[in-house]
Amino acid sequence: HIAELGSDVTDLEVGDRVVLNPGVPCGRCEYCLRGEDSLCIDYKILGEHLPGTYAERVAVAAKNALKIPTDLAFETAAAAPLAFMTAWRMLVTRAAIRPGEDVLILGAGAGIATASIQIAKLAGCTVYVTSSSDEKLQRAKELGADVLVNYKTMPWSKAIWELTGRRGVDVIVDHVGEATFKDSVRTLRKGGRILVPGATTGPMLELDARYLFWRQLSVLGSTMANQREFEEVMKLVFMGRLKPVVDRVFPLDQAREAHEYLTRGEQFGKVVLSIA
Incomplete structure (x- = not known):
């Protein structure tokens, strides 16, 4: 859920259920100006180059947040973007x-x-x-x-x-x-x-x-996607045409166990950490 908003954000509200585009382009280089976010000369990914979502709160640009349907579980939504x-x-x-x-x-x-x-x-x-x-x-x-x-x-x-x-x-x-x-x-x-x-x-x-x-x-x-591609594929997820596969859900305080599980290669699909 969105907990707080910047003063200039107009298309989102506190309490909205959202999923995040984990790609963070600079928005200024020649590739960003062409709409090719993932070719950005200073491209960053939440959790790799920037503090990620192994946390109860994370701050992102409003454009990275996409509202999700009320009937889509957070765990399913989290398994989709990357x-x-x-x-x-x-x-x-x-x-x-x-x-x-x-x-x-x-x-x-x-x-x-x-x-x-x-x-x-x-x-x-x-x-x-x-x-x-x-x-x-x-x-x-x-x-x-x-x-x-x-x-x-x-x-x-x-x-x-x-x-x-x-x-x-x-x-x-x-x-x-x-x-x-x-x-x-x-x-x-x-x-x-x-x-x-x-x-x-x-x-x-x-x-x-x-x-x-x-x-x-x-x-x-190939790596990641631009904003248009992100929204295209997430629309298909929201419609149920594409279905993220969640193998297991671990609580955040069991992140170590989740990583140990991944190293064994037993999973089919995504392993998700739950904040609640």
């Missing part, structure tokens, strides 16, 4: 996915993966997912995934290659990084796009330039 705005920009703006395309999403249980599955499905794509857990794969199927690959049973790149008739997929979401990137590149069709929104296993990516130029591949980095 994952969904990142996945939306990455898939819709950067990769420009189209109906009928094959999209492979690595690591089905990650927050960005659960968002990407739903967005790719909403766009009319065939969605492939990988995981080492059959339980996570089944939950991914419930979100809309079409083809499930357990990489403990068979190397995922080989499985995808065979499942696509040795064509490869159009788009790959690889937030894993060092451990998977080489195989991701080899699993793309000619002219395919690989999306890199993170690198949880390490930042040094192996790339054979011959694959890149001969197969005419595109490697697209």
